[in-house]
Amino acid sequence: MKYKAALLLLLLLFFHGFSVKAIQRFPRPEFETAYSQPETLLPQARAEVMEVVDVVVLALSLSLVSWLVLKKRSRKGVFWMSLFSLAYFGFYREGCVCSIGSIQNIALALFDRNYILPLTAVVFFILPLVFALFFGRTFCAGVCPFGALQDMVSFYPQKTGPKLNGLLGMVPYLYLGFAILYAATGTDFIICRYDPFVGIFRMNASFGMFLFGGLLLITGIFLARPYCRFLCPYGVLLNWASRLSHRHLTITADECIRCRLCEDSCPYDAIDLPLTDKSPETRSSRIRKMAWIVVLIPALTFLGAGTGFLLHTTFAGVNNKVILAKQLATPANQQIKPEPFSVTAFRTSGKSVESVNLEAREVIRRFKTGALALGGFIGLVFGLVIARRMTGRWHDDYLPDKGHCFSCARCIDYCPVKTKLPKNTP
Amino acid sequence: MKQKTLLFGALGMLVVLILFMVKDLFLSSPEPGNNPWKYDLETMKQADTMKPAYTMVKAIPSGLQGLVAIATGPGDRIYTTGAGGAEIYDSACRLLLRFDFEDTAYALTVDSTGNLWMSMGDHVEVWNKTGKKLQTLKSAGRGSLITSLALTGSSLLIADAGLKVVYHYDHMGNMINRIGEKDPVRKVPGFVIPGPWFDLAVSPDGSLWIANPGRHELEQYRFDGQRLLSWGKPGIGIPEFCGCCNPSHFTFLPDGSFVTSEKGIERIKVYNPRGKFSAVVALPGDFDEGTRGLDLATDSRGRILVVDPVRKQIRIFVKRSTTSNN
Structure with missing residues (x-):
């Protein structure tokens, strides 16, 4: 399937090239009133009706992927949907507006009354989160073109282990915090500035952007979906929403028989292994841990807030007005x-x-207020991550980690229990 | 071991990418003197790597202060005009005559007797080959700037960049009709002329061609004003016309091929009679930066004569294979 995917990706890139070649490097000039261009090959502003079409396609895609994951339990279906999304949201829509970047539109709209928030950006921001809240990260599974592109090149994924995952997993929180801070202060849309794949989708970017995207894809050969796991700021929000999801993907259709076949199936290390050997903790130990957590979380939050406040001029140094004044x-x-x-x-x-x-x-x-909030947020996240590691929940079967699982349905293929058995089956 | 190497290699690359983002965001300083919106033609000029099929065989220094226009006449004589005078050379490039006048001649054509028909801005004057004024035609009107002239057996064609129209006169100076005015009914789009570069020429088979620089096209018209066809595409590629408004000048080789010149990215090229690109004559490297007004003429031997107003030279280009014969 991977080779099919690579072939399809090449074909997409090949055909995409035709439309790119048709773009005029030198648009014809307009020197006179009522001068009509004989032919225009430059991209037109997206018609309103097409924006509605985009929203409808997004909603349908999310519904279809959720159905494929939860009802059909079909990895093949998810794969073909991700190819469609790569073609439509990636190469056809050229990766914009995307849900990841829409964070910045929302943040700017909240802090700048003069900014007119496009309705499409709102829908692209909210809809995947709503689906994650009910069905898990089905957006990541087969609708996000970034994820689909990285999935196509993930040929030899290596396991990173919980420590590295935990450490690098902090980067998206930082990225999210800075993205909101800079968008809210009208400084920059840094998610777009460091968008690794939009240049590939448009076949038109600076050498630096192509290099950035290319290196990330090369990384993705051995480290599955590096952008989604260790950079994507929208993934943080989806992670939170997915943790609350009522109907998340399950590895097995029925009871886990602990055959261990799925243990290595997830290229993203998003399967929680059974914690059966854990000896019951004493009450005093639990109280001690709880006390630590109660102290640690506020302490780290304050520490972060203080650090952020101290660094606010450094953070503000990115703003063009501050640079000019300096x-x-x-x-x-x-x-x-x-x-x-x-x-x-x-x-x-x-x-x-x-x-x-x-x-x-x-x-x-x-920036004083913003950096304070950013520092506090990062401190809080650190605290919560540490608290989570201190309090492992006992379970005796293989479960998807709801926060980090992309609902790609790979693990389903590995599970021998394909259907739910009737009740009272011996 | 191999798996660990791959993993740490990938992780290392990811960390490097993250560090690059951090450095770019927090540690990069504004580039000195860098104007991101600068209209920089240098990079575009570098794209012109095609080897010219023509080579320059002679550069005649002109004694005229401002060299503007060039034409060839009987016996392949070379005629040039500019600010305050005109010069006549024989086909071997020896100066035969120089005469002065008060105005600047913006355009020039030569009739079969060797008389010079010159645009003096808003009107046309006829001078004989000894430097005596014979006739002054009536001004075309206020705002007129005549930038090109052509003669046929009975017609005088005048390209007016100021009023964006071509006038069709008889040889006595009586106007017959106007050509190229915007007319949706006759499907005439009108001329788009942002600068004082508006050329026309009559091909060896007698058809009238007019440059429409803003549309990056050469258009063929009947003498009654009916637009027949056009060719030309905008772009920086060699076969295309670059910038806001090109070609600035054009003429014909004896076989009916077009010779065009462009400003901005200074290029002279040859297209076959159907408008298909066929050869490069000269590229930006052959001119001083900012050279504009490369008026063109050809002679019966297929030599291409170019006015270079910056170097104040008449430059003669010939096909590489025929270099030895010249």
Whole structure:
């Protein structure tokens, strides 16, 4: 199936190239009123009706994948759906608006009253989360084009182990925090800035973007879905929603017979192994752990908040207004020569240095609060991760880790118990 | 062991990518003097790696202050005009005559007797080959800037970049009709002329061709104004016309092939009579940066004569295979 996938991926890239070649590098000029272009090959703004189509396709895809995972329990079905999503949401829609990037639209809309939030972005943000809340991360399984693309190249996935997963698993929380901070302060959409695959979908990006995406795909050959597991900020939200999911994928259709066949089936290390050997804890030990957790979580939250507050000027240093104010405040003999274009643009704008400083101060003020919240959030997450590791829950069968499981249904194929047996079967 | 190597290699690459993001976000400083919106033609010029099929065999230094227009006449004589004067050379490039006048001649064509028909901005003057003015035609009107002239047996064609139209006159200066005005009924799109570059020429088979630089096309018209066909595509590729508005000039080789010149990315190219690209004459490396106004003429031997206003030269290009004969 992997070779089929690789072949299909190549075909997609090949045919995608035709439309890209048709784009005019030099659009025809418009010098006169009512001058009509004889032919325009540049991408048009997406028609409203097509935006509705996109939303409908998203909803249908999520429904179909959820049905394939939960009812049909079909890995093949999920695979073909992920190919469709790669073609439609990836290469046809060129990866935008995507659910991952929509976090920033939502964050900016919450903090900037002047920003008009596109309805499509809202739907793309909410719908996968709603599905995750009920059925697990079926969006990751077969609708997200990023996941599908990485899945196609995952030829020799290696197991990373819980320690490395835990350590690298913190990166998405940081990424989410910074993405919200920078979007909310109107600084940058960093998820889009470091989007690894949009250049591949559009066949049009800087060399750096192609390199970034290419290296991540190479990494993905040996480390399954590296972006989804160790970078994706939207994955954090899906993780939370999925933990609460009422009907999540199960490895076995009925009772687990502990045959261990599924133990190595998950390339994402998202199967919770049985904890049968765990000896019962004493009451005093449980109380001691609980006390630690009660102290640790607020302590780490405050520590994080304090650290964030101390670093707020560093974080604000990414903002263009702050950068410009810093450049203008630099003594003449220490300034970058020739002066950056932003300084040249400022000098010709007629604005005063004082007005730039005022704007920069306002940005830094907003970063004070934002960085405090970001630090607190990261501290809290650290605390919760540690608490979770301290309190393993006893279970004697193989369960998908609801938070990290992408519901790809690979494990289902490994399970010999294919159907639910009738009650009272001996 | 092999699995561990693969795993740690992949993890290492992932960590490097994450570190790159951190460095790029927090530690990169603004690039000095870098204007991300600069209209930089240099990179586009570098794409022109095709070897020219023509080579320059002679560069005649002109005594004219501002060299603007060129034409060939009987006996392959070479005529040039510009600011305040005109020059006539024989086919071996020896100067025969230079005469002065007050204005700048923006366009030039030569009739079968060797008389010079010159655009003096808004009107046309006729001078004989000894430097005597014979006739002044009526001005086309306010805002007129005549940038190209062509003669046939009974017609004088005038390209007016200022009023964006071509006038069809008889030799006595009586207007017959106007050509190329926007007319949806006759499917004439009109000329898009953002700058003072608007050329026309009559092909060896007698058909009228007019450049529509804003549309990056050469258009064929009947003398009654009916638009017949057009060819040309925008783009930076060698077979295409680049920038906002090109070709700036064109003419015909004796076999009916088109010779075109472009500004912005300075290029001279040859297209066959059906408009299919056939050869490169000169590329940006052959000109000083910012050279514009590469007016063209050809002679009966197929030589291509180019006005280079920056170097103040008349440059003669010939096909590489025929170099030894010139």
